[in-house]
Amino acid sequence: MIFVVLGTHELPFTRLLDEIEQLVKEEEITEEVLVQSGHTKYESDRLKLVPFMSFEEMDQTFDEARIVIAHGGTGSIITGVKKGKPVIAVPRLAEHGEHNDDHQLEIVEQFDSAGHIIGTEGPSELKEALKQAETFEAVLFKSGKEKILRMLEDFIDKV
Template sequence: MSFDRLVDAVVAWARRHGDEAEVFAQIGPTQDPPPDVAWVRSLGPGEFAERLRWADVVVSHAGMGTVISALVAGVPVVVMPRLGRRRETRNDHQVATAARLADRPGVTVAADTDELIDLLERRCWSAGSADPFASPTLIEAIHDFIRDTPPRRCRRRRRSGP
């Protein structure tokens, strides 16, 4: 699913700052590839991880895969959620995700393209990273759930026929 609004905003910023910033974009199935920045439609996990090694910041929709990957790599993320009312996604789940992420270290949320460009202009994003391992609280909750859930008995099915 393309996110032309985000791609267009980043490209507009890159046009003004091309001499001072190297921009690389994973654009998805957007209609018109940007002529002013290096881009690909899609990156595999290994290629994405390699790009993260060199990134100063990731600008993304509010997709958890991208956000988690960047934070685990120690790269700050500027997030602008896709909007259901603009038919960028099926509903506004990314708005809710962005709201939940807003207080996390390493995540800065832009509500719209004007705010996104302003954040990029001012190089204003939150530093931080994520632990690649589950928190002790989560591990304990999973342990308790497993311990307290009675085992289900499986019944053997009788084979019918010869």
């Protein structure tokens, strides 16, 4: 199963779903596609769409997915990477009315350059990214949380 995660942002991301729908129609994708669609209104006979899921449902679906296709949100990307899934990330872009700015492009570029994900600049690169996902081995993600906390503690101690 391919799990598509659009997150909870209020602007639609139909460009990604249009491309996935086309790949299913062309039989480039032949397995079940489950979409957490959020606020993106979309109708499809080929994709299973669920607007929102509980934490437990999301967690289980990430576990069951063979591949994760995520918008460029850090939560969606990191969850897939931590679960050892090949993650393809497609950023929402301001020019298409999908977000307020292009910070997701920067997030995707950073995770891609670190070797954690297969990053794309847009849905048109999805077909090739799916081929890469078949053999992709991600660089293990290590959170910088502990380092940041130490830096904050050191700063507070000095003040």
